[in-house]
Amino acid sequence: MNAPVPRLALETAEVDTSQDPNWYRDAVIYQLNVKAFYDTNGDGIGDFKGVTAKLDYVKDLGVNTIWLMPFYPSPLRDDGYDIAEYKDVNPQYGTLADFREMMDEAHKRGLRVITELVINHTSNDHPWFQAARRAPPGSPERDFYVWSDTDQIYQGTRIIFTDTETSNWTWDPVAKQFFWHRFFSHQPDLNFDNPAVLEAVFDVMRFWLDMGVDGFRLDAIPYLVERDGTSNENLPETHAVIKKIRTMIDTEYQGRFLLAEANMWPEDVREYFGDGDECHMAYHFPLMPRMYMAIAQEDRDPIVEIMQQTPDIPEGCQWAIFLRNHDELTLEMVTSRERDYMYTTYASDLRARINLGIRRRLAPLMDNDKDRIKLMNGMLLSMPGSPIIYYGDEIGMGDNVFVGDRNGVRTPMQWEPERNAGFSRADPQRLYLQPIMDAMYGYEAVNVEAQMRDNSSLLHWTRRMLAVRKTSSAFGRGRKTFLKPGNRKVLAYLSEFGDDVILTVFNLSRAAQPVELELGAYKGRVPVEMLGRTTFPPIGELPYLLTMPSYGFFWFRLATDVPLPTWHQEGRPLRDLSTLVLFDGWDSLFREKVMPWRMAMADRLREQFEVQVLPQHLQGQRWYAAKADAIERAALVEHAVWPHRDRQWVLPLLDVRGAAGGARYFMPLAIVWEDVDDERIGPFAAAVVAKVRQQAQVGLMGDALFDPDFCRAVAVAMVQGLVLPAGQGEVRFTASEELRRVAPEDIEALEVSRPTVASSNTAVTLGDQLFLKCYRQVRDGLNPELEIGRYLTDVARFANAVPVAGAIEYHGADGSVLTLGLLQAYVPNQGDAWEYTLAYLERVLAEWQVAPEDAPPPDHGAFMTLMRLLGQRTAEMHLAFAQAPADDAAFAPEPLSAQDRSALRTDTEGTVRSTLSLLRERTASLAEGAQADAAQLLGREAALAARIAALDGEGPADPRKTRFHGDYHLGQVLVARNDFVIIDFEGEPARPFEERRAKGSPLRDVAGMLRSFNYARWSALRRVAQNAEDLAKLGAAASHWEDQVRVAFLGGYLETLARGGGEGIDEALLALFEIDKALYELRYELNNRIDWVQVPLQGLLALAGPAPSATREGGPQ
Secondary structure, eight states, rough: OOOTHHHHHHHTTOOTTTTTGGGGGGGEEEEEHOOOOOOSHHHSOOOOHHHHHTHHHHHHHOEEEEEEOOOOOOOOOSSTSSOOTTTTTOOGOOOOOHHHHHHHHHTTTTTHHHHHHHSBOOOTTTTHHHHHEEEEETTTGGGGGGGEEEEOOSSSSSSSSSOOSOOSSSEEEEEEEEEEOSSTTTSBBBBTTTTHHHHHHHHHHHHHHTTTTEEEEEGGGGGGGOTTTTTTSOOOOHHHHHHHHHHHHHHOOOSOEEOOOSSSSSHGGGGGGGTTTEEEEETTTHHHHHHHHHHHHTOHHHHHHHTTTOOOOTTTOEEEEESBBBBBBBBBTSSSHHHHHHHHHHSSSSSEEETTTEOOOOOHHHOOOOOHHHHHHHHHTTTSSEEEEEETTGGGGGOTTTSTGGGSOOOOOOOSSGGGGGGSSOOGGGGGOOOSSSSTTSTTTHHHHHHHHHHTTTHHHHHHHHHHTTTTTTHHHOOOEEOOOOOOTTTEEEEEEEEEEEEEEOSSSSEEEEEEOOOOOGTTTTTEEEETEEEEOOSSSOOOOEOOTOOOOEEEEEEEESSTTTTTSSSSOOOOOOOEOSBTTBBBGGGGGGGGGHHHHHHHHHHHHIIIIIHHHHHOOOOOTTTTEEEEEEEEEEEEEETTTEEEEEEEEEEEEEETEEEEOOOOOOEETTOOOOHHHHHHHGGGGEEEEEEEEEEEEGGGGOOHHHHHHHHHHHHHHHHEOOEEEEEEEEEEEEHHHHHHHHHHTSOOOOOOEOSSSSEEEEEETTEEEEBBBOOBOHHHHHHHHHHIIIIITTBOOOOOOEEEEETTTTTEEEEEEEEEEEOOOOOOOOHHHHHHHHHHHHHHHHHHTTOOOOOHHHHHHHOOOOOHHHHHHHHHHHTTTTTTTTTTOEOHHHHHHHHHHHHHHHHHHHHHHHHHHHGGGSHHHHHHHHHHHTTTTTHHHHHHTTSSSSSSSSSBBBBSSSSSSSSGGOOOOSOOOOOTTTTTTOOOHHHHHHHBOHHHHHHHHHHHHHHHHHHHHHHHSSSHHHHHHEEEEEHHEEEHHHHHHHHHHHHHHHHHOOOOOHHHHHHHHHHHOOEEEEEEHHHHHGGGGGGHHHHHHTTTSSSOEEESTTSSS
């Protein structure tokens, strides 16, 4: 029973930083406002004796540092940041003796204390300013501040508080000059060009450091020095001042630190560390809003993106991170589009907005969802840097948006469910602010006393988290490596400090999520969940699979010193694979390449390979199209052997035949031998076709796309223009001009991802630089994706498609051409727009599902902005096609004649008849609800025909036929950091290449996207609704969403067409294409997914109704 205790005790032991000069790198900082914490004298205002009385609470919470907000004498017009005396305590909060007592008691408990050093400006009540305004110009007293006879200098300087200030200059009637202020007009800026100012600052610092203060937060540090013709931010002279401050503190005081408040982008804040000779710490402002964005979007990209942009900092320096800049979720360090998204998502109540930020506490921002509150704190406490916790967040305190300025987030700490929340014994009307009193966040519901009694409370959870964090220096000091799992709803990163490795994994989604993590570098280590100390199975060669609960997370220590779980069994399940006995390598499969006396052996081996081995493998592949049709033979009809250094690969063309017919497939093959290729077997294991043996040598044969060496070799072969001879032709590797300029050794150094398998291809990425796609079912002729890709890359220079870098093509001696593979530039993305849209709509519907009846309808503003942008990108693509040169026969626009329109109408009328005939045949097999919809559609055949007849042969002036995407829907668009990249120009896979390459109206693409929106609407409804009542409520919301998204998309499309000189929308033709697309969908669902039939049925029922108004805003005009 006692055996595990030493190990467990070691795991939970705190790291002792008491004697470490870099203690701040492991700090967890508790930010408190003295006036809001605890009142001991009954005047309704917190005081230092109150802080002292509650130090045990702070210590027991688990933090090791207290940050005191301004407590100096002040008129309190800026919550104490307008200082009237630097070397004293505001009498409301007590005396200097009270401060000293608090410092002594804090240090006894091992708590450090940092204070504000507000040296950019003072209050205009400060004696320095009063003396300066009365002193003559040029005197030492006057020069303590920045004065001017005119307010026209420094015009390039931004105004920070645009809601209250119109200038950075204010006229002083006493001095009869303008004084400079970067903040409010009652906060004049000190003049650091005057050496006496810096000496005065040193005097202030020594005063508090001698009393034991452990560090200073340097407020508004980027604005210390002014120079005309500059932005007056981040000036070299400012950094020179900071270096002098750092020199003083390092020379005279050991173990103290400076924290820079520089609300800027990481690359600008980096300068405030200097070469390790300026500030010890600095805030990471841009990370904070992106944590909120990530959880709102259920996508890790905002966090990963900003961390990738964060530069390295000098050794011994540290970031300070927080979930809000004490009383504000600051939005200065985001783009305008991101700010609009944050306002829409987190501050729909305009009263919550202030300046460029949101004045809310964490719990209300998370809708009091404890899982999300914990998730945010879990990220905060493990992100790169030292975390800051704002007082009251540990119990989930709320705020009061009805109180002016930021005071709604500065309400009294809620200690008890008694009068005044236990904060003060004063009469309630005497309190500086009333405590929160609403039903959800009020002090009777949320308070320390109640949560201390509840072991499952947020307070106890926070204490546990902080206790665990203290056991590892990797949290604060570790090198962070962000992982890239395929599931973008999961954020995962490693923290490494020496041999201490922490893996943190967060599910940003409201739904449970699986995730596979590439942890092969830590093979053999055992993940130990740090909160419950549960031992998980060891890490092996394969991706590590985790299942994450809704808004759940794990903190793992990747241990080398713990036993494996007793229930764990090593090894992988064995597959029942055939063994191919080779006698002459790949030549063993080809009778024409072996000695005459071995031809019979080759024939038998070939028969086994084509009839037994390949069919068994192909039948289980996602990209094999005819899964329901048993394969009779996969004949190897053509091949090229590719010798490469010490390897050999085979590039075969396979004629796969079954009872329903045949098709040609391409699957490159590789062999890895156990004795010499052991390191290659791991990634290769998922694609093994057969076991092989040649004499005493054994190995595996499998899909070469799972061989990283093969993937790199393909890209290099394109650069080199390799041509491989085949039986009746040759395999050519071609490259774009840009790719030919790449050195082969650079490609060979790229890491190769695990392949991703789609319905028609397999793809790998090479080092986030290149994207290799291998087509599986291949057809004779020029592949439209290659053709269009080259046009958009080389001719149109269309920026929102993936550039083509190279191709693999088979050229037969008979003139046939088959595209086998395509190499493209890799585009960092957030996944396709289908998943993005579906996730968004499901999230909105789920929230609406539980919303009260009087709740306002969902606001889709930020999403509609994206959809309008999608319409813009679609139009830009069509304009690129329309501007093809006249001498380019494959792309040059052609007139869309009346005969073309008539043919389209006739074809669609025939499609209606054939599709509805199929529907009649299958109606009996449909579910009851679908049968009713089918009957309704069949009864409206005449209405559908009337809509088609509206295409009467007359259209807009000079209509044109061009090339177009051909299979355009949300799944063919990547979301790439608030923009879109259009992919997959293959066209509809069921159509022959000739049809896919034919010119036509680009409105087919528009119709395809509109149908995709409709599919998203019904797909989300199917997933979220649970009963008829849900369908009634959510159906209306989903329908409204579709109406809005159509307007947004078409609005962006039309506006961009008009700017580019393109045609307007032919509404009748668009309606016809929508009907045609919906008919195609109905046939597909009837033949493949009978449960989904109602989606196209509902679409067709809507399309059969009256034509939509042409005057809708943003719609067709």
